[in-house]
Amino acid sequence: MQVTMTVNDVEVTREIEGRLLLVHFLRDVLGLTGTHWGCDTSNCGTCVVWLDGEPVKSCTVLAAMAGGHEVRTVEGLSRNGELDPIQEGFMQCHGLQCGFCTPGMMMTCRALLDRNPDPTDAEIREAISGQICRCTGYSTIVRSVRWASVHEASKEVTA
Amino acid sequence: MQVPAPFEYERATSVDQAIGLLERLGSSARLVAGGHSLLPMMKLRLANFEYLIDINPLHDQLGYIRVGADEVRIGALTRHRELLESEELASAFPIFRDAERVIADPVVRNRGTLGGSLCQADPSEDLSAVCTTLDAHCVIRGPRGERVVSMEEFHVGPYETAVGDDEILIEIRLPRRPGSGSAYQKVERRAGDWAVVSSGAAVWLAEDGTIADARVGLAAVGPNTTGIPEISATLRGQVPDERVYEQAGEIAARSCDPVTDQRGSEEYKRHLADELTRRTLRTAVERARS
Numbered sequence: 001m002q003v004t005m006t007v008n009d010v011e012v013t014r015e016i017e018g019r020l021l022l023v024h025f026l027r028d029v030l031g032l033t034g035t036h037w038g039c040d041t042s043n044c045g046t047c048v049v050w051l052d053g054e055p056v057k058s059c060t061v062l063a064a065m066a067g068g069h070e071v072r073t074v075e076g077l078s079r080n081g082e083l084d085p086i087q088e089g090f091m092q093c094h095g096l097q098c099g100f101c102t103p104g105m106m107m108t109c110r111a112l113l114d115r116n117p118d119p120t121d122a123e124i125r126e127a128i129s130g131q132i133c134r135c136t137g138y139s140t141i142v143r144s145v146r147w148a149s150v151h152e153a154s155k156e157v158t159a
Numbered sequence: 160m161q162v163p164a165p166f167e168y169e170r171a172t173s174v175d176q177a178i179g180l181l182e183r184l185g186s187s188a189r190l191v192a193g194g195h196s197l198l199p200m201m202k203l204r205l206a207n208f209e210y211l212i213d214i215n216p217l218h219d220q221l222g223y224i225r226v227g228a229d230e231v232r233i234g235a236l237t238r239h240r241e242l243l244e245s246e247e248l249a250s251a252f253p254i255f256r257d258a259e260r261v262i263a264d265p266v267v268r269n270r271g272t273l274g275g276s277l278c279q280a281d282p283s284e285d286l287s288a289v290c291t292t293l294d295a296h297c298v299i300r301g302p303r304g305e306r307v308v309s310m311e312e313f314h315v316g317p318y319e320t321a322v323g324d325d326e327i328l329i330e331i332r333l334p335r336r337p338g339s340g341s342a343y344q345k346v347e348r349r350a351g352d353w354a355v356v357s358s359g360a361a362v363w364l365a366e367d368g369t370i371a372d373a374r375v376g377l378a379a380v381g382p383n384t385t386g387i388p389e390i391s392a393t394l395r396g397q398v399p400d401e402r403v404y405e406q407a408g409e410i411a412a413r414s415c416d417p418v419t420d421q422r423g424s425e426e427y428k429r430h431l432a433d434e435l436t437r438r439t440l441r442t443a444v445e446r447a448r449s
Contacts, residue, residue, distance in 0.1 A: 018168030040161040064168040130264025
């Protein structure tokens, strides 16, 4: 079957099998390997991408279901060559060690800040509660999100 | 790599078109909504279908929460997140927000739907317990029109529902009565896991403060979520207090049918059925009074 969707603002059309999962479509068909493929069971959250602006676990969404919709992956997080404040925050506050969970974490955290620009630590932890990090103990991830939140706020004031 | 066996993907354009497809394709086809129960089962080959009919395009028609004076109507494609975030629903039935806060995780809740949860008919499923507690009725549409069934009729066994091969669950109706309060509690081994045991309770208080009616729904302690009529019969007409909650808990513990598994022993699950029934009834009464 043929599927057409918008990925990181670019419309793509490909011939696929109905059973192809979105995570494999992004990685294997489009070569966007920034999205990681982890547990296969919608538990670990490393495959999180946005579907029409909402974080979803792409191992449990069919590529065909994304037809006609907008997908955004970690590759689409930076704009005009500038890192998103979330990416900057993960760098500044050591929000990653091995980096395996990072793309999914950043997509979820970006969506969190879009809805709630000044989340509490508890709200950050709740937002990422469907995602597993085996390096950081989550503390530095929470710190990274807070860094992004504070810097976005100050940027808005100075702008 | 876990992927489903090959199938043909079809996209629904309307409820009637989906029913037409189901009529033509019979038991070889299955509707898929959020897909967060069905796709994992298909990956494990616990479920195999030649056709999947994607009904997500019907979200505009079947994703809604309408709170009326006598009844709340919820479209089957309403997503967990929409149920969690609806202030109107939380105000009419706080049990929904209690339950949604402990169903899976926020990202899964962006996809999963009320109708999908009920149709999965997992014995541990939280919204089935909520709907059982609230005496919900399910609207099922097929080629011969619509029919409305109670939750007791809807669930015919583990992973089995009253929805026929050529039918679709389109709406859940929850009756509203005065003096109501409701609550949900779940014990789980990890955040977002299936319940070891969970309990929903709803009470309706009369003007004199006595219990006009009460319902309890338990998950994970029987082949389907379990409503316990004996609790309702015992509680009606009583003044709600600790003694009454204790009575209800004791009935819950002996009326349910748990099995020992990796989540806990039968004895522990009966203990939880007792304790969670007391706690949810206590909270439901507090909410009904406030």
